[in-house]
Amino acid sequence: MAVATRFDAIIIGSGQAGNPLATALAAAGRKVALIEQNLLGGSCINYGCSPVKAMLASAERMQQVATAANYGIKAGKPTPNLRAIVERKDALIQAKRDGIQKNLTQEQKGITLLHGRATFTGARRLRVALADGGEQVLTAPRIFINTGTRAAVPPIEGLxxxxxxxxxxxxxxxxxxxxxxxxxxxxxxxxxxxxxxxxxxxxxxxxxxxxxxxxxxxxxxxxxxxxxxxxxxxxxxxxxxxxxxxxxxxxxxxxxxxxxxxxxxxxxxxxxxxGREPNTDLLGLEAAGVATDEKGYVQVNERLQTNVRGVYALGDVHPGPQFTHISYDDYRLVRDNLLHGKRRTTTGRPVPYVVFTQPQLGRIGLNEKQAQEQKLSYRVATMPVRTIGRAQETGHTTGLMKVLVDGRGYLLGAAVFSEQGGEIMSMLQLAMAGGLTCDDLQDMVLAHPTWAEALNNLFSKLRQPG
Incomplete structure (x- = not known):
């Protein structure tokens, strides 16, 4: 049997929870191994948020040129060069990967970075098949699974x-x-x-x-x-x-x-x-006794602990919202509990998200369907974007803004489908976190002419549902 190398912590997966956790643990004096089978940075950096938004920026420029005549600007018909668009995206992503590589291998001592596939052989023991050949056996009292997800393939004939x-x-x-x-x-x-x-x-x-x-x-x-x-x-x-x-x-x-x-x-x-499915099928979780649900997601409690002592799951690999910012908060939760003596949990944490179409859809809190399912008493306000001064001046008149408030006037949730919808939603999230009421926002002095100014008028339209 191969001699095992002992670490204080092993992290499987170089995602948006795993990388900062490795850095934080190493900075606290822990001996850390970080194992990545594919590309450093996980899905967000390599084939999620960053590359998609980089290419969406090119599509937005196309639209600006295509509609320039509406603003009194004479321009020719735009022609995309997809190869150049992809090359721009690739350069941005490679710079991010290089930054992660430098951070993990040069800027922070105490991290051993291994490229290969990790498989559990026991509760706190792993075998790593290295990408360049050979294998290593590792043990640690704490192991963090951060292996993410991949595209689900439906069972369709011929697909x-x-x-x-x-x-x-x-x-x-x-x-x-x-x-x-x-x-x-x-x-x-x-x-x-x-x-x-x-x-x-x-x-x-x-x-x-x-x-x-x-x-x-x-x-x-x-x-x-x-x-x-x-x-x-x-x-x-x-x-x-x-x-x-x-x-x-x-x-x-x-x-x-x-x-x-x-x-x-x-x-x-x-x-x-x-949809997505978890990257857990090749981890050998059965050898560790780690429980999964019927879809293969790792089961965790409110502190992201699995049923096996010392084994955690972070990011998209456990059930719940699959967003980069949630994965990053998983890291902060574990960091605070292990290193700062806190008792943070996932219970009640907000789940903001944005669909990066144009206009954007920014969402926070409850929508009407959810409020009705929970039998909550609420008021709702909806306002078309075309009525907003800033929208008329910029020509971005598509969409709507919608908010829900409870009987005391506190925000329950919002959907902002407009230009800068994600940013406006984030303002409403800050108001929710700060305990501001609909009256506070309706009467707040906001700069003119801004998108945020629309909140004054939006909350004046509150009514009972139905």
Whole structure:
């Protein structure tokens, strides 16, 4: 049996929780091993937030040029160079990876970085198959699982053999799709859909749901679909795709049952964006006795501890909201509990998020559906963006703002579908955290003409639901 190298802590996965945790533990004098099978930085850096938003910025520039005449500016028709767009994205991401590599290997002593695949052989013992050959055996009293997720592949006949795209492969296309079919109406599908439509591709979004972003309120979903349809995106909703094929010319055919009967949808490219599944199947969790749910997510308590003493799970690999900022807060929670003597938990923490279409959808707290399910008494205010002075001046008049408040006037939640929607939502989150009431925000002196100024008028429209 190989001799095991002992560490104070082992972190499996170089994601948005694992990297800062390694740094914090090492700075506190702990001997830390960080194991990464793929690229440093996890999903956010490599095929999530950063690369997608970099390419969305190019799509936004395309739109600005395309609509310049509306602002009295003469400009030619924009033509995207997808290869150059991807090269810009790659340069940004490589700089981020290099920064992580430097931080883990040069700027902080006490971290051993291993590239390879980790497998549990016991509760606190791992075997690492190194990428450059050979293996190492490691032990530690504390092990942190931060292995993230990958694109889920639905069990559709012919899909596995069709050479489809996920959010990873589509980021590296060098030629523009003629007709991009997107399976899934969630935020990943919507962001890529608008991006490639603005680049010039024909885009069709296919979903089993009755509306986009099915967990949002109906009026918010309708506003999102109206905007994307105005961009030229086509939708086939309530569509049960049961077969996928691809012919010799590379054309995909999706056969779907719809309320109007069976349909065959054809396109040159297919993006599958129907959800995520955890990267736990190759970890050997059964050898450690670590419990997972029926989907493979690692079960944790409110302190992110698994059922095995000393083993934790952070980030997307455990059940719950899958956002980078939640993963980062997982790190802070564990850091504070282990190093600062606190007793932080995940109970009641806010879950803000943004869909980075244009306009953005910023969300915090409860929506109407959730308030009704919880049988809460609330008032609601909704205001179209076109009534806001800043929107009229900038030409960004699409969308709506919506807030819910309780009987005492405190905010329960907000949906801000507008230009700078994520930033405005964050202001409302700060108000919630600070205990400001709707009266405080309605009467607050806000600079004119700003997007934030809309809050004065928004809260004047509060009414009972129905």
């Amino acid at each position: 596995e053999e069709s050479d489809f795209l996920t959010n990873v492969e589509i980021l590296n296309l060098k030629e523009l799709p003629e007709h991009l079919l997107i399976l899934g109406g969630g935020y990943i599908g919507l962001e890529f859909g608008q991006m490639f439509r603005r680049f010039g591709s024909r885009v069709t979004i296919v979903s089993t749901a009755t509306q986009l972003l099915e967990n949002e309120d109906d009026d918010v979903c309708a506003a999102m679909q109206e905007q994307l349809a105005a961009d030229g995106i086509e939708f086939v909703l309530q569509a049960d795709v049961h077969r996928v094929s691809r012919n010799a010319d590379g054309i995909y055919t999706l056969t779907a049952a719809t309320p109007a009967g069976e349909r065959r949808l054809r396109g040159t490219h297919l993006l599958v964006a129907v």
